[in-house]
Structure formats: structure tokens, C-alpha cells
Amino acid sequence: MSYARIVWAHLQKDLRLEWRSKDAINGMLFFSLLVVVLFSFAFDPTMAVSRQIAGGILWVALLFASTTALNQTWTRELRHQVLDAQRMAPSPASALFLAKVLANFLFVTMIQVVLGPLFIIFYNLHALGQGWLMALVLPLGTLALVVNGTFFAALSLRTRNREMLLPLILFPVSIPALLAMVQSTTGILTGEFDPGLWMRMLAGYDIIFLTLCLLLFETILNAE
Amino acid sequence: MTMEHRNLVLAYLFTWGLQLAYLGRVLLGWRRVRK
Amino acid sequence: MRRVLQFGLPVALAILAVGFYQAIYVAPTEATMGNIQRIFYYHVPSNIMGLLFPYVNLVASIVFLATRRSNPMRAQAADAVALASAEVTLVFVSIGLVTGMLWAKPVWGIWWTWDARLTSVLVLWLIYVSYLLLRRFTAGGQTQTLAAVLSIFAAVDVPIVYMSIRWWRTQHPAPVFFGGPGTGIDPHMMPAFLWNIAGWFAWGLMLVMLRYNLERKRQHVEQESALRSLESGQEVAR
Numbered sequence: 001m002s003y004a005r006i007v008w009a010h011l012q013k014d015l016r017l018e019w020r021s022k023d024a025i026n027g028m029l030f031f032s033l034l035v036v037v038l039f040s041f042a043f044d045p046t047m048a049v050s051r052q053i054a055g056g057i058l059w060v061a062l063l064f065a066s067t068t069a070l071n072q073t074w075t076r077e078l079r080h081q082v083l084d085a086q087r088m089a090p091s092p093a094s095a096l097f098l099a100k101v102l103a104n105f106l107f108v109t110m111i112q113v114v115l116g117p118l119f120i121i122f123y124n125l126h127a128l129g130q131g132w133l134m135a136l137v138l139p140l141g142t143l144a145l146v147v148n149g150t151f152f153a154a155l156s157l158r159t160r161n162r163e164m165l166l167p168l169i170l171f172p173v174s175i176p177a178l179l180a181m182v183q184s185t186t187g188i189l190t191g192e193f194d195p196g197l198w199m200r201m202l203a204g205y206d207i208i209f210l211t212l213c214l215l216l217f218e219t220i221l222n223a224e
Numbered sequence: 225m226t227m228e229h230r231n232l233v234l235a236y237l238f239t240w241g242l243q244l245a246y247l248g249r250v251l252l253g254w255r256r257v258r259k
Numbered sequence: 260m261r262r263v264l265q266f267g268l269p270v271a272l273a274i275l276a277v278g279f280y281q282a283i284y285v286a287p288t289e290a291t292m293g294n295i296q297r298i299f300y301y302h303v304p305s306n307i308m309g310l311l312f313p314y315v316n317l318v319a320s321i322v323f324l325a326t327r328r329s330n331p332m333r334a335q336a337a338d339a340v341a342l343a344s345a346e347v348t349l350v351f352v353s354i355g356l357v358t359g360m361l362w363a364k365p366v367w368g369i370w371w372t373w374d375a376r377l378t379s380v381l382v383l384w385l386i387y388v389s390y391l392l393l394r395r396f397t398a399g400g401q402t403q404t405l406a407a408v409l410s411i412f413a414a415v416d417v418p419i420v421y422m423s424i425r426w427w428r429t430q431h432p433a434p435v436f437f438g439g440p441g442t443g444i445d446p447h448m449m450p451a452f453l454w455n456i457a458g459w460f461a462w463g464l465m466l467v468m469l470r471y472n473l474e475r476k477r478q479h480v481e482q483e484s485a486l487r488s489l490e491s492g493q494e495v496a497r
Contacts, residue, residue, distance in 0.1 A: 155405050159396040168392060169409065172385040173416045175378075176423035183427065193430060201423060212415060216408050219324065223401030228295035231361040235298045238361075239305065239354050243462065246350045250469050257476050 006091050010099030017076065018107065024069040028111050031068055035061035036115065040122050050123040055185030058119060059141060059178060066108050066145050067167050070153040073100060078157065087222060097150065097217040101210075104146045105139075112138055128191030133199070137184045140202045144177035147206065151213040155220050177205045263472065267465035274458035281451035289445075295365050300451050302358040304459040306380070309351035312463065313383065315344040317414045320407035327404065335478055338403045341410065343470035345390050347463055352384045372433050379421035386413040 018024055039057045043049075077083050086096055116138075119125060127134070149170055156165040180202040187195030282300035289296035319341035327334040359377070360370045371377065390413065394406050 155408065156393070156396075158398055158401065159393065160398075161392075161396050165389070165392060165396055169386075169389040172382045172389065173412055175382055176416070176419045179423050179427060197426065201426070205419065208415065208419070212412070216411065220401075220405055220408055223404040227365045228293055231365055232295055232298055235358040235361045236301060238357050239301045242350055242354055243466075246346070247466065247469070250466070250473055254469075254473050254476070257473065257480060 003092065003095055006095040007099045007102070010096050011102050014099060014103035015106070018103070024072060025107055025110060028065040028069045028107065029114060032061045032065040032111055032115050033118070035064060036118060036122060045123065047124045050125060051128065051189045052186060054119060054123050054125055054189060055182045058115070058185060059181045061115070062108065062112070062142070063145060063171075063174070063178065065111060066104070066149055067170065069107065070104065070149040070170075071163055071166055073104060073150060073153050074157050083221065093218040093221045094214045096221075097154070097214065100150050100154075101143075101147055101213075104150055105142055108142045108146060109139070112142065125189065127189050129188040129195070131188065133188050133195060134185070137181065137188065137195070137199060137202070140199065140206055141177070141181035141184075143206045144181070144202060144209070145174065147210050147213055148173055148177075151217065151220075154217070173209075177202060180205065263465060263468045267461070267468065271458060271461040271465050274454060274461055278451065278454035278458040281454050286448045286451040287445065292366055295362060298358050298362040300455045301459075302355060302362060303452065304456045305351050305358065306355040307456060308459055308463045309348060309355045309380070309383070311460075312344045312348040312351065312467070313387070313413065313417075315467070316341050316348060316410050319344060320410035323403060323407045334403075336475070338407070339471050339474035339478065340467070341403075341407065342394065342474050343467045345387055345406075345410075346470060347466045349384070349387045349391065350466070351459075351463065352380060352387065356380060356384060373424070374428055374433055375421050375424040378424045379417050382420045383413070383417050386416065 036057070039061070043053065045053060074083075077086075086093065149166075152166055152169045152173075156162050156169065159165050180198045183198040184195040184202060187193050187198065278300065282297055286297065286300070288294060319337045322337040323334050323341060326337065363372075364370050386409070390406055390409050393409055394402050397405055
């Protein structure tokens with residue numbers, strides 16, 4: 001089987017499983033919704049101010065929401081001894097990782113599709129810069145969160161305090177990506193500066209960490 | 225004592241405090257392992 | 260272990276004593292800041308060590324990953340070095356952060372600023388805290404491998420954090436503590452700096468060696484008890 005076919009097989013399985021239970025998606029959706037509402041109570045921004053802060057709120061909400069779902073990304077595999085089977089099978093471990101990343105990417109993107117309009121409504125947003133660039137920023141940012149998140153979720157899989165450890169490891173490593181995501185979004189919304197540099201940095205971050213994670217996934221899968 | 229003077233003293237005390245505390249921890253661990 | 264203590268500790272303490280004397284009594288008082296500037300003689304060496312020992316941790320982690328199948332003995336030693344240097348890193352970085360804040364408040368009126376240097380040092384601190392927590396919370400055989408992988412992530416991430424915040428700050432400038440344009444060291448202050456850098460390096464080296472020895476001892480004890488339970492299991496099977 002070709003590499004791409006293997007990835008596709010893993011991906012289909014994940015999507016099907018998730019579609020049946022919809023655990024992760026519902027959890028993420030509700031959580032992000034709550035965050036959006038809470039923040040608007042906390043800040044009660046005017047239209048001008050909301051353009052400045054909406055970027056930050058959006059990405060923090062997505063970061064928290066994806067963290068809640070990331071933990072159980074791998075527990076499902078653990079429950080059915082899939083990881084042991086994977087270790088014995090000749091298929092490359094990185095394919096499993098890539099499929100998980102794509103699955104998580106799709107889930108978070110689905111959240112964004114719902115969340116985006118809500119943001120626009122609650123904060124009365126209307127982009128002063130080039131709004132269409134968000135179509136690039138959203139996937140790039142999501143990828144940054146999901147790549148490292150999936151990797152560290154696998155890394156902390158058999159640790160005692162998994163739910164606490166994952167954000168603790170993930171957040172410091174994600175700081176440059178978070179900065180880039182927020183700056184790009186703010187640049188687009190306020191139109192005050194060119195988001196290009198930040199978007200390029202985000203793309204660079206994605207490439208660097210995707211490569212690093214693909215290279216090291218086999219190592220942590222076979223850590224015993 | 226001005227704030228400057230106080231902070232200087234605090235900084236040096238904190239430095240030595242943490243370093244000696246860590247050294248103590250290692251030495252205590254050594255004694256425990258030897259048993 | 261005893262040798263390290265008997266030799267290393269007095270040497271390090273002696274150098275640090277000279278350093279202290281230099282810092283407090285010999286070095287001239289700084290023109291604008293006054294005596295608070297003397298914090299630098301502890302703050303700067305601590306930061307330097309805090310940036311040096313993570314590299315030791317990185318190299319040891321890579322050696323561990325490279326040799327864990329081919330040369331398990333060397334891998335165990337490498338892992339012990341990694342753990343020791345990680346803990347010592349955390350000690351030095353913590354001191355650097357706290358002394359920095361104690362200096363900043365009287366001089367700048369603020370405890371903290373999100374500039375490139377401070378933010379990346381904070382991230383370094385956070386990652387090494389998570390490194391030690393990972394080691395504590397992970398079960399048995401995989402601890403060393405997972406920690407080594409995290410160490411590689413730290414090494415890739417911290418420079419990226421530094422660069423990204425620097426870019427950010429060219430667009431949105433904020434106060435920069437120490438090291439902004441136009442700063443330099445008065446040559447009369449150099450002896451104090453050098454003595455303290457040497458002293459804290461000697462001290463740090465001593466700490467790493469002591470911790471390394473402790474970890475090796477712990478590894479042996481663990482291996483021996485594992486062997487013993489294997490042997491007793493074999494006897495029962497017989």
C-alpha cells in the first residue's frame with residue numbers, strides 16, 4: 001500500500017468513529033462558544049476595540065477548545081490496543097500521525113466554520129484589511145495548533161496526569177505560532193499593518209514543526 | 225533601607241538560597257540512596 | 260562523589276567569595292542606577308549558565324536517543340547527564356528571572372516586560388518545568404525517551420520564540436531591560452563580572468556532577484532490584 005493510501009485509511013477510520021459519536025466536536029464547539037460569550041461579558045468591547053482584541057480571543061478560544069479534544073485523540077487508540085497493533089504492523093508510524101493530524105485539523109476547522117460567523121455577530125466585526133486573507137490564516141494557524149497538539153498528546157499518553165501535562169508542554173512551544181496567528185488576524189481586521197510577515201512566519205513554523213513531529217513520532221511511539 | 229538596597233540584598237539572598245537548597249536536596253538524596 | 264564535593268565545593272566557594280567581594284566592594288557604583296546595579300553580577304552569570312546548561316541537556320538527550328539501542332550503557336550515562344543539566348538549568352534560569360525582576364522594579368518601575376529576551380527565557384523556564392514534570396509523571400521505560408524528545412523541541416522552540424518576539428517588537432516597541440542600544444560594560448566592572456561568571460560556572464559544574472552521580476547511583480539500584488526480581492522469578496519458575 002502506498003503511503004498516501006495508508007494515511008487515507010487511518011483518516012477514514014478516525015472520521016467515521018468521530019462522526020458516530022461526535023464527542024470531540026460537540027465538546028469543542030460548546031467550549032469555544034462559552035469562551036466567546038464569556039469574553040464579551042468580560043470586555044464588552046466597542047466596535048473599534050473589538051477589532052483589536054478579536055484576534056486574540058479567537059485563537060485563545062481555539063487553543064483551549066482543541067486542547068480539550070486533543071487528549072482523547074489517542075485514548076481511543078489505547079482502548080482498543082490499536083497502538084500495539086500499529087507497532088507490530090509494517091506500516092510507517094508517521095502515516096498514523098499524519099492521519100491523526102488531518103482528522104484533528106478537520107474537526108477544528110469545522111468548529112471555526114461555526115465559530116467564525118458567531119464572532120462576526122457578537123463582536124460586530126467587519127474587516128478593514130483584506131478579509132479574504134483569513135482563508136489562509138485560519139488553516140495555517142489551525143495546523144500549527146494541531147500538529148504540536150497531536151504530537152504532545154501522544155507523548156503524554158501514558159503519563160499519570162495527562163490532562164494537566166498536555167497544555168503545560170503544548171502552550172510554551174506554541175507561543176510563537178500563537179503570536180503569529182493573533183498578529184495576522186489583528187492585521188487583517190484592523191488594516192493597520194501588513195499581516196504578510198506574520199503569515200509567512202506561521203507557514204514557516206508549520207513546516208518546521210510538522211517535519212520535526214513526523215521525524216520523531218516513531219521514536220515516541222516505540223518509547224518503551 | 226531604600227527599595228534599591230533591599231532588592232539588592234534580596235537578590236543575593238535568593239540566589240544563594242535557591243542554590244544551597246538545591247545542593248542540599250542532592251546531598252540528601254545521596255544519603256538516602258546509600259542506605 | 261565525595262571527591263567532587265571535597266575538591267569542587269571549596270574551589271567554587273572560593274571563586275564565588277572573591278566574586279562577591281569584587282561585586283560589592285571593589286566594583287565602582289554605577290552612575291545612573293546606583294547600587295542596585297550590583298545585582299547584575301549575580302543576574303548576568305546566572306542567565307549565562309541558564310543558557311549554557313540547556314545545551315548540555317540537548318546534546319545529552321541526542322546522545323541518549325542515538326545510543327539507546329546500540330549502547331545501552333552509554334545511553335544511561337547520557338540520560339543521567341540530561342537530567343542533571345535540566346535541573347541545574349532550572350535553578351539558574353529561576354534565579355535569572357527573579358533577580359531580573361528585583362532589579363527592574365526600582366529601575367524601570369515595572370516588574371516585567373514582554374520583550375524578546377525575557378519572553379524567551381520565560382518560555383525556556385516553562386519548557387524545562389514541563390520537562391521535569393514529564394519525567395516525574397511518566398511510567399518506567401519510556402520516561403527517558405520522551406524527555407529526550409521534549410528536549411529537542413525545547414531547543415528548536417526557544418530560538419523561534421526569541422526571533423518572533425523580536426519581530427513583533429520592531430512593530431510594537433516596548434521597554435527593553437538591559438542590552439538595548441548603547442549599553443556596554445565599564446572596564447572597571449569587568450573583574451567582578453568575570454570572577455562571578457567563573458565562580459557560578461564552577462558551582463554549576465559541581466552541581467551537575469553531583470546530580471549525575473546521584474542519578475547513576477539510583478539507576479544502579481533500580482537495575483539491581485530489577486535483576487533480583489527477575490532471578491527470584493526464575494527460581495520460583497524452576
